[in-house]
Amino acid sequence: MFDHIAFPTPYQTLDLPYPVQLTIKRLDLIHPQISGNKFFKLKYNLRAAHQQGYKQVLTFGGAYSNHIAATAYAAQCFGFQSIGIIRGEELASQTLNSTLQTAQNFGMQLHFVSRSEYRLRHEAEYLQQLKQLYPNTLIIPEGGTNELAIQGTKEILSAEDRENYDVICCAVGTGGTIAGIIESSSAQQQVLGFSALKGDFLKSEIQQWTDKQNWSLTDAHCCGGYAKTTPELLQFMQDFEQKYAIPLEQVYTAKMMMGLFDLIRQYHFPTDTRILAIHTGGLQGKLKTY
Numbered sequence: 001m002f003d004h005i006a007f008p009t010p011y012q013t014l015d016l017p018y019p020v021q022l023t024i025k026r027l028d029l030i031h032p033q034i035s036g037n038k039f040f041k042l043k044y045n046l047r048a049a050h051q052q053g054y055k056q057v058l059t060f061g062g063a064y065s066n067h068i069a070a071t072a073y074a075a076q077c078f079g080f081q082s083i084g085i086i087r088g089e090e091l092a093s094q095t096l097n098s099t100l101q102t103a104q105n106f107g108m109q110l111h112f113v114s115r116s117e118y119r120l121r122h123e124a125e126y127l128q129q130l131k132q133l134y135p136n137t138l139i140i141p142e143g144g145t146n147e148l149a150i151q152g153t154k155e156i157l158s159a160e161d162r163e164n165y166d167v168i169c170c171a172v173g174t175g176g177t178i179a180g181i182i183e184s185s186s187a188q189q190q191v192l193g194f195s196a197l198k199g200d201f202l203k204s205e206i207q208q209w210t211d212k213q214n215w216s217l218t219d220a221h222c223c224g225g226y227a228k229t230t231p232e233l234l235q236f237m238q239d240f241e242q243k244y245a246i247p248l249e250q251v252y253t254a255k256m257m258m259g260l261f262d263l264i265r266q267y268h269f270p271t272d273t274r275i276l277a278i279h280t281g282g283l284q285g286k287l288k289t290y
């Protein structure tokens with residue numbers, strides 16, 4: 001399962017007018033549908049679902065959740081039914097956005113729930129009810145972050161990545177991706193997380209999964225919150241794409257790259273620092289602004 005997906009991942013080093021080396025690891029090119037970090041997060045979850053004889057997977061997400069789209073595709077690919085519990089009952093009567101349309105096209109049943117019901121998504125009692133309602137179903141948490149996901153995201157960095165770079169950067173949503181990267185990083189490396197949402201709570205989420213200390217997290221470039229954008233962000237995304245011919249999307253990777261470029265421009269990194277930025281994919285949810 002998943003073993004047929006093409007490796008190795010391409011790397012691209014950018015030509016920058018600053019004395020650092022910036023290389024992008026293009027996880028967005030792993031696969032046209034399960035691109036980026038979601039592939040790593042789903043890998044061991046679906047393997048477990050298969051081994052345990054589940055017929056269906058159920059998971060949670062907002063309207064822009066790349067995890068929802070990736071789960072729908074992966075479930076169909078490996079012969080599972082899939083259910084998505086989606087935040088916002090008002091969405092039921094609206095035209096689906098591209099993420100939700102993608103999920104539905106891959107056979108996912110979408111259930112739109114109120115924000116108050118969605119808030120119960122981590123509660124044992126609610127999960128028990130869902131299990132009764134949907135027997136034979138593996139429940140994967142929002143964003144796909146659990147122990148099996150982190151087993152997968154530990155495989156994002158290769159042995160060469162541990163040798164060849166001083167700083168690893170990645171976008172952060174629920175923290176599962178950065179947790180695996182931190183766990184598999186070498187002690188000399190620094191891992192920088194760029195949060196796609198506002199608030200400090202993510203630090204303790206990440207600490208749940210790792211005891212290591214060689215990382216930090218900033219929400220300085222979250223543009224006001226999850227899935228929010230600013231004209232500056234959209235302009236940065238457009239300029240970056242034109243200059244380097246690497247597509248970004250506005251929810252995660254553009255925020256990371258804008259944050260990283262700010263640090264580089266401020267000479268935050270010592271001369272000759274070798275930076276690896278992980279392109280986590282997510283391009284199916286890309287906003288077309290031009």
Ligand SMILES: *Cc1c(COP(=O)(O)O)cnc(C)c1O
Pocket residue numbers: 036037038066067143145171172173174175176177178252253280281282283
């Ligand atoms: C989901 C996602 C992330 C965040 O991953 P977490 O493990 O939830 O932190 C980052 N980038 C992209 C493109 C994503 O789709």
